[in-house]
Amino acid sequence: MSATPLAIAETPWTLPSKGRVGILSLIAAESAIFSIFVVAYLYYLGKSLAGPTPRQVLEVPIFDTICLLSSSITIHLALGALHKAKTGLFSAWWFATLALGAIFLVGTGRDWYRLIYREGFTIHTNLAGTTYYSLVGLHASHVTVGLVGLIIVMLLALAGKVRQEDAERCEVFSYYWHFVDAVWVVVFTVVYIIGR
């Protein structure tokens, strides 16, 4: 028997990028985790046996929200610049993203400081506290991880190591960042609109 080739692979063979597929799978798994915390938050609304209620202590973080949501725009602009090989512009927009994310995280920290030390509202106080700190804290921990990623890319960019061909990697990271922003829209709706 002669060795026949298995196929005449003349037709072009393209498959989805593994980075994109990987990050989307991770986002799916993360969504499952967040949805359980969101369900717990909604389920326990108004079930606390003791005060204070969210309405009495929570303040709507409008400024922080604007900062975080606009960081999705700046990271998009950064990628646009990188696709056109404008690395300087990329660094500028990337830094803006980093700064906006950091402002959000500092804002959450200040808010928590106020809640804990002035209002006496802790994770232990009542069910509202338990669910609030868990849900917002889970999101904040994702922002923190995102910031670590942003800082690493920023340092690489400052060292001149981020080039046009790295655009796809940065884009894969940006999916994560957009996800963190999208989750905040859900958390904001649940905590500050429905829950308050």
Place this chain on the structure above:
Amino acid sequence: MASDSFPLPGSIALTPPHEISKTWLEVVHDWVSTVDHKRIGLMYIGYALLFLVVGGVEATLMRIQLVHPRATFISPQVFNRLFTMHGTTMIFFVAMPVVFGFGNYLVPLMIGARDMAFPRLNAFSFWMTAFGGLLLYFSFVGGDGLYGAGSAPDVGWFAYAPLTATAFSRGHSTDYWALSLLVSGVGSIGGAVNFIATILSTRCPGMTLGKMPLLAWMNFVMAGLVLAALGPLTAAQVMLMIDRYLGGHFFDTQAGGSAVIWMHFFWIFGHPEVYILVIPAFAFVSEIVPVFSRKAIFGYPAMVAATVAIGFVSLSVWAHHMFTVGMPSYGNAFFVLTTMVVGIPTGIKIFNWLATMWGGKIRFAVAMMFCIGFLFQFLIAGLTGIMLAAAPFNWQLSASYFVVAHFHYVIVGGILFALFGAFYYWFPKMTGRMLDETLGKWHFWLFLIGFHLTFDSMHIPGLLGMPRRIYTYEPGRGWEIWNLICTIGVLFQGLGVLVFVFNMIRSYYGGTPAGNDPWDAWTLEWSTSSPPPAYNFAKIPAVRSRRPLWDLKHPEDPDWKYE
């Protein structure tokens, strides 16, 4: 058998790698630092086999305690720890790693790839899983902070609240339990991300989704279920840790928390988990049955569709574990209905396997015998599943030995039998040596007899009212003879496993050399050498049908003309 065109032209480098003798430290270093999907797969499998023995010993101790009424072989406290550790070990540190291990080993080979999509993530996932198992067993010494050595989690494998609250579960054993599941869950999610990226992004040219081996398809669906189901488990464990360490109130009923919501969160994970384990078992059967029936799989598209359907439906059946909690009648009706519906795609699969065998030239090799055992036993497991899915029946028998018998029928009679089949089928590929068929038949018959003695007879004390998780029972209730038979069955199963372990060790060192394609099979893993080289294929293959090796062996009658 294997034609002279084997191995595939260009699939193996012509110069054999010259052997370099290594010190044992170098060998250990090689394994610890490896990112090769085959080595990681083997480590998953070896790790799972180790825990299979540990979990089996735990089960044996419990069966000895239950052999006659009012036995005092082990104390009630130890009994509680044993059933908790047995359940947790078998699900998270035997079944999960072993299906991940086979998937890791086989998926890249079957889709003509050189490795998983993310090799380092793959190694990370394995070591997280391994660390999780270590944490769980460290609780034996660390559970009470060392001076109460001999402590381990005793809250049951689904750890219902409020039993897990600090007030009722003192010491750290429950924390080790929660942490170990958290850590191994991270590993499982990493593995699932990797499977999906590998299957979607690294298939060899020509392998469209419709030409992918069923094993790859089923591992794909399994990985999707892991993404959906492990998250809720992780979230629930985080909540439990917040309750135990930060004074949270998620499951604290005295502060308005709900014990029932833990049940929901756990079973939202827990039921898809059954399918996470059984779908890879389906995958093994779907590869083995056609090869030993000498026919292509019957109804490939229906098999894929049924697998995807099972994946979706299994996400909405969880509360059938909770009929006795007291849900509203429409809640009961919904979960009865969805649970019954999941039987339909599963039935389609069973008919497809039977139709594949129908009219085939069946070879009764040990791998095939285990698959036929799987078919019978999984059918019975499914039938008791349908019985338990009916809420009124479930109200009578929930948390009885009937339930224990049912899910052991699924996990041992179904999943473990398919897994043993997979060992006999792929061991030659993994090691280059055949497993001994005579010893294999001893293994099969001993295990089959033991399985039926134990788990057939376990249904009856359940029907007679014997609750699960009791450490002893009163004489005179008609349970004695059944419990005795159960325990005798364990002896046969234990002997069967010993024969299996002996067979593996003996065959590894002195088995018949397997060659590249001992079963005259059709998927790509058989086109490379046994064991495959680190790079799998020297030249990436290209395929035109679902059975590329059939096309190669039968150029006059290739599959791609008909698919």
